[in-house]
Amino acid sequence: MSKLLTHDEADYCLDILEETYPDAKCELEHRNPFELLIATILSAQCTDVRVNKVTNEMFKEYNMPEDFANMDIHKLENLVRECGLYRNKAKNIKAASNVIIEEFNGEVPKTIDELMTLPGVGKKTANVVASTCFGVPAIAVDTHVFRVSNRIGFVSEKTVEKTEVALQNKIDRDRWTKAHHLFIFHGRYCCSARSPQCEKCSINHICNYYSGE
Numbered sequence: 001m002s003k004l005l006t007h008d009e010a011d012y013c014l015d016i017l018e019e020t021y022p023d024a025k026c027e028l029e030h031r032n033p034f035e036l037l038i039a040t041i042l043s044a045q046c047t048d049v050r051v052n053k054v055t056n057e058m059f060k061e062y063n064m065p066e067d068f069a070n071m072d073i074h075k076l077e078n079l080v081r082e083c084g085l086y087r088n089k090a091k092n093i094k095a096a097s098n099v100i101i102e103e104f105n106g107e108v109p110k111t112i113d114e115l116m117t118l119p120g121v122g123k124k125t126a127n128v129v130a131s132t133c134f135g136v137p138a139i140a141v142d143t144h145v146f147r148v149s150n151r152i153g154f155v156s157e158k159t160v161e162k163t164e165v166a167l168q169n170k171i172d173r174d175r176w177t178k179a180h181h182l183f184i185f186h187g188r189y190c191c192s193a194r195s196p197q198c199e200k201c202s203i204n205h206i207c208n209y210y211s212g213e
């Protein structure tokens, strides 16, 4: 196993990433927790840019749980078709809207555990909504967070679940949410899957992947 960053090195690395990406934040456009929930469900295996394009149009007319709970499923499928996996996503949006109305008085629940009771909402989606909208510290591990944190050497894990736990142990709780956004920005704009731009990377001097460890 490669040498992992110590707690202090991890802190130092996050400091640099904060300087590199001062505007790192959730890039799914939303005006309230329900819109972010829908956008996050739609973002599975789809880019935020495409999701924003779809939701910008859809939310002009439909942005309440009642709108989707009562909508004809084929109509909903057409609205979200561009995001891919549209049958499953439409089914989950409709079902989650129903549960929000029936179990949570029409309000998106605030805890990760409650969020995960909604159809189509796994740990990653629950983490994104709880941390972004309700200030719950969380590290949602998506493909960028998984790749970047393992490459740098914050952790050395084979699964998303183990990566989340290891990151929680390595990073102070009050930095979890910010770290999540920083890893995503770094993965999007520098440390891409196929061609990481190591030469111009602001943290290459402490990166395991770059040093070959």
Ligand code: SF4
Residues within 6 Å of the ligand: 151, 152, 190, 191, 192, 196, 197, 198, 199, 201, 202, 203, 204, 207, 208, 209, 210
């Ligand atoms: S040095 Fe390369 S592999 Fe390491 S974080 Fe930077 S871009 Fe990614």
